[in-house]
Amino acid sequence: MSEEYPGYSKDAIEVLKKVGAEIWSIVEIKTQSATYKGILLPRYQLSEPGFIEIKLESGYNIGIKLTKDIDIKVVGKREGKYQIPEKSFPTNKKLPNIKLFGTGGTVASRLDYTTGAVIPAFTPGELFSAVPELADICNLDTEIVFEILSENMRPSYWQQLATKIEKEANSGIDGIVIGHGTDTMGFTSAALSFMLKDLSVPVVIVGSQRSSDRPSSDSALNLINATTVAANSDLAEVVVCMLGSSSHKYGLIHRGTLVRKMHSSVRHTFRTIGDIPLGKVENGKIKMLKREYRKRNKSKTKAITDFEEKVGLVYSYPGITNDIIDFYVDEKYKGIVIAGTGLGHTPTYIYDSIKRATDEGIVLLMVTQCLNGFVGMNVYSTGRELLELGVIAGKNMLPEVAYVKLGWVLGQTQNPEEVKNLLLTNVAGEFLEREIPIAFNYNAEEL
Amino acid sequence: MSEEYPGYSKDAIEVLKKVGAEIWSIVEIKTQSATYKGILLPRYQLSEPGFIEIKLESGYNIGIKLTKDIDIKVVGKREGKYQIPEKSFPTNKKLPNIKLFGTGGTVASRLDYTTGAVIPAFTPGELFSAVPELADICNLDTEIVFEILSENMRPSYWQQLATKIEKEANSGIDGIVIGHGTDTMGFTSAALSFMLKDLSVPVVIVGSQRSSDRPSSDSALNLINATTVAANSDLAEVVVCMLGSSSHKYGLIHRGTLVRKMHSSVRHTFRTIGDIPLGKVENGKIKMLKREYRKRNKSKTKAITDFEEKVGLVYSYPGITNDIIDFYVDEKYKGIVIAGTGLGHTPTYIYDSIKRATDEGIVLLMVTQCLNGFVGMNVYSTGRELLELGVIAGKNMLPEVAYVKLGWVLGQTQNPEEVKNLLLTNVAGEFLEREIPIAFNYNAEEL
Numbered sequence: 001m002s003e004e005y006p007g008y009s010k011d012a013i014e015v016l017k018k019v020g021a022e023i024w025s026i027v028e029i030k031t032q033s034a035t036y037k038g039i040l041l042p043r044y045q046l047s048e049p050g051f052i053e054i055k056l057e058s059g060y061n062i063g064i065k066l067t068k069d070i071d072i073k074v075v076g077k078r079e080g081k082y083q084i085p086e087k088s089f090p091t092n093k094k095l096p097n098i099k100l101f102g103t104g105g106t107v108a109s110r111l112d113y114t115t116g117a118v119i120p121a122f123t124p125g126e127l128f129s130a131v132p133e134l135a136d137i138c139n140l141d142t143e144i145v146f147e148i149l150s151e152n153m154r155p156s157y158w159q160q161l162a163t164k165i166e167k168e169a170n171s172g173i174d175g176i177v178i179g180h181g182t183d184t185m186g187f188t189s190a191a192l193s194f195m196l197k198d199l200s201v202p203v204v205i206v207g208s209q210r211s212s213d214r215p216s217s218d219s220a221l222n223l224i225n226a227t228t229v230a231a232n233s234d235l236a237e238v239v240v241c242m243l244g245s246s247s248h249k250y251g252l253i254h255r256g257t258l259v260r261k262m263h264s265s266v267r268h269t270f271r272t273i274g275d276i277p278l279g280k281v282e283n284g285k286i287k288m289l290k291r292e293y294r295k296r297n298k299s300k301t302k303a304i305t306d307f308e309e310k311v312g313l314v315y316s317y318p319g320i321t322n323d324i325i326d327f328y329v330d331e332k333y334k335g336i337v338i339a340g341t342g343l344g345h346t347p348t349y350i351y352d353s354i355k356r357a358t359d360e361g362i363v364l365l366m367v368t369q370c371l372n373g374f375v376g377m378n379v380y381s382t383g384r385e386l387l388e389l390g391v392i393a394g395k396n397m398l399p400e401v402a403y404v405k406l407g408w409v410l411g412q413t414q415n416p417e418e419v420k421n422l423l424l425t426n427v428a429g430e431f432l433e434r435e436i437p438i439a440f441n442y443n444a445e446e447l
Numbered sequence: 448m449s450e451e452y453p454g455y456s457k458d459a460i461e462v463l464k465k466v467g468a469e470i471w472s473i474v475e476i477k478t479q480s481a482t483y484k485g486i487l488l489p490r491y492q493l494s495e496p497g498f499i500e501i502k503l504e505s506g507y508n509i510g511i512k513l514t515k516d517i518d519i520k521v522v523g524k525r526e527g528k529y530q531i532p533e534k535s536f537p538t539n540k541k542l543p544n545i546k547l548f549g550t551g552g553t554v555a556s557r558l559d560y561t562t563g564a565v566i567p568a569f570t571p572g573e574l575f576s577a578v579p580e581l582a583d584i585c586n587l588d589t590e591i592v593f594e595i596l597s598e599n600m601r602p603s604y605w606q607q608l609a610t611k612i613e614k615e616a617n618s619g620i621d622g623i624v625i626g627h628g629t630d631t632m633g634f635t636s637a638a639l640s641f642m643l644k645d646l647s648v649p650v651v652i653v654g655s656q657r658s659s660d661r662p663s664s665d666s667a668l669n670l671i672n673a674t675t676v677a678a679n680s681d682l683a684e685v686v687v688c689m690l691g692s693s694s695h696k697y698g699l700i701h702r703g704t705l706v707r708k709m710h711s712s713v714r715h716t717f718r719t720i721g722d723i724p725l726g727k728v729e730n731g732k733i734k735m736l737k738r739e740y741r742k743r744n745k746s747k748t749k750a751i752t753d754f755e756e757k758v759g760l761v762y763s764y765p766g767i768t769n770d771i772i773d774f775y776v777d778e779k780y781k782g783i784v785i786a787g788t789g790l791g792h793t794p795t796y797i798y799d800s801i802k803r804a805t806d807e808g809i810v811l812l813m814v815t816q817c818l819n820g821f822v823g824m825n826v827y828s829t830g831r832e833l834l835e836l837g838v839i840a841g842k843n844m845l846p847e848v849a850y851v852k853l854g855w856v857l858g859q860t861q862n863p864e865e866v867k868n869l870l871l872t873n874v875a876g877e878f879l880e881r882e883i884p885i886a887f888n889y890n891a892e893e894l
Contacts, residue, residue, distance in 0.1 A: 032835050051828060063828040149829060151792035153765035183788035187765050246884055263887055264790050264820030271888075309766055315786075317760050317850055318600035318634050324759070327774045339762075341630035343711050345598035373711030381498065381510045382596060388479050403764055437693055440710055441718075443890055 007043025011050050015066045016040070019073055026076035027054060032069055036062065043120070061211070089124035090135045096174035096231040098138040101164060103157070104147040106212045107179040108219050120212070131220045137284070138174070138231040150181020155407060158191040159305040165192065166303035169201050175230030178205045182261055182269065185240055189256035190404040193238040193428035198299035202235040205256070206242065209267045218243050218267040225251030225281045233286050236294045237429070239278060242270045245444040250282035252444060255293070257401050257430035260371065268444075273371055274396050274432050275439045276447055289447050306411030308334050313403045315339040315369050316346045325353035328362065334414065335363040335406045338391070339399040344368055344375030345382055351389060358390030363410065363419055367394040367402045372440050392423055395431050405430060454490025458497050462513045463487070466520055473523035474501060479516055483509065490567070536571035537582045543621035543678040545585040548611060550604070551594040553659045554626040555666050567659070578667045584731070585621070585678040597628020597654075602854060605638040606752040612639065613750035616648050622677030625652045629708055629716065632687055636703035637851040640685040640875035645746035649682040652703070653689065656714045665690050665714040672698030672728045680733050683741045684876070686725060689717045692891040697729035699891060702740070704848050704877035707818065715891075720818055721843050721879050722886045723894055736894050753858030758782040760850045762816050763793045772800035775809065781861065782810040782853045785838070786846035791815055791822030792829055798836060805837030810857065810866055814841040814849045819887050839870055842878050852877060
């Protein structure tokens, strides 16, 4: 990392040098849509190439991509000096050992009072400075696996992450926490659930909905809750642990294959769909709400990461045309998840293309775009006809989970019978035995 | 309609005659997947071409499509005689006049005790026999506009329906009820909301989640609630009225542009998203929960039905490829709704295709796949970059509603500025001023 421009990529540094901008310079940046004025901040993780970060007068930090159209100039200089946090994370042999994997974004942060800048925290020492409560929960080690924006997640990153977790779980760690952006957290939790066979310890995915430099940030509380679950729960599953309910008093523990981001901005955005959450965590105490889950054990964790990327995800709607399905056939896709209406329907006017797809060996997996409930393709004749065309009924799987599962299954085998069998096997809790009435639209306060 | 084979299409009648099957014959039907034995039933609405209906020994009625592979033979004859309901719907000049439009499916039904068959009810006389409570609410007239399975909905049907409603609303009717399958009810309610300008009376869409021949059917109760709202509410909006909450004691009144089917099978599947419902209806009483809505008035209702069908709907996911966006560009689509992750994101690795699409004049409208909450494309640099590429931020619109709105807007104008203005105008309550905290995951019992 550049010492002069910590956290900045080469191309960003080039632009900054050209205009004479240093860290702590006050810069004015004109993009096509707006003008921003603020202090050029140091970054403590390598940012996306070409991005710079400034602190606006409002106190917010924003990232801006330096494109060709952007006009940047120095208009002043902020007095102040950046201080590296010096504390080190205390060790306590009585506490569990936890590994925190970073995937991008800020896990936690603290204010640098000399400059007013927010210092992202990721190393154990930095995290201890930012969230000292962590030292009462565990001994912490951290590692950045990759650094991306969560919306840029790809199957290859899941493979990297699963391989890291396999190694770590088999090296005697007591629990694993993964810092992750919230946009695709539910996809990643599903992918790791399928990829990690015979998991021996909890794998807890956590993030924040409000940036850690905002007073309303949920990052410290989420991190404390997630670390508590990783250190002290008897789970050996991939779970998401984020604040639950609008009171924000506790975190909810969501099974990795049943969780979905259901609100773009609130902090209690993650919900278990089809069931109630596995458990709650509040003030360091874990309360399990479900009895059936995989328990900590001495298994050797195996990462089974092959993934077929030629899989599509299509939501059905009135007016959808044959040519969308035909496109996937023409492009030699191996599978398509159809999020049908109601119990798992598409218009009968696209059956020709569906038949063509299954005739050519493409696996079609049907789920419901209602998100809640099972497909029920034997109820109406149109559903039965889709089954006769070779469409596979995906039970209660969320569309996103079905997409991840289909990619993973087709990575394991492309033998039609084996694919079908594996798709209909409950690999990682993605199928419910049956839905309990309270599950639909549960109120977490009452659990 | 054939008197011998009521409700059957020509091709079905041909097959039935060939094997000597009459109405009330006991038939055995072998399809590729199963064998069904039951009584061939009369139908009281014209079925989808090629379908026949039989009553199984279990008491359920099922529809089966007569395809070439199907083997059908007569194995017996049921004694009994079908009785046309003879009662006529009473007229009471003090009660409001309501028009019920049929779009397919069974609105209500009653048992024919001589045969055990379920008789679908649609004419006013039949409905009075099936649901006599209706006569205490209104004077009823009925008309079948078209007969389709709801999953086969198309924009052209919305146009037909809107034109019928315009005529009826302007002829002095007090309210309109539309019987509709639940699969695409939320799409239709949005489409009619946009298409019906200056609406003067309530337009209430209703259906049933459980077939009306089942003891657990919600059809009669929904019909009573919907008719109550059409007759007695002071609304002049398109709404969905279906059972609310698992107690099933009351119906909820959902604004047509904010409603979504959220469960594949439960009866209280419809939920207002982003807000609380407009109102409740229970035991003939209407309680409005919101104060801002369009009131009954003397306007002349205008159906503005032009609709651009070359509009796509794409949910973003990790691993989505450029070629999906490219496909829509290549196929000369005019608009694409992207249901992005979180605040309205796609992977940056498909920006090339997004730029190509907007460069070629395709309208890209971003909404959130979280369903709840607003897109917030100014929060992160990637969102700002999408805006700079010409993507339009769709605020809090549901993906399905955004799809319908974009098709409708592009039907009105294809001038880029006008399209953008109309997309950002609150046409039919699809945009919230702001979201109230209780809206996310409200409990209808507590409203």
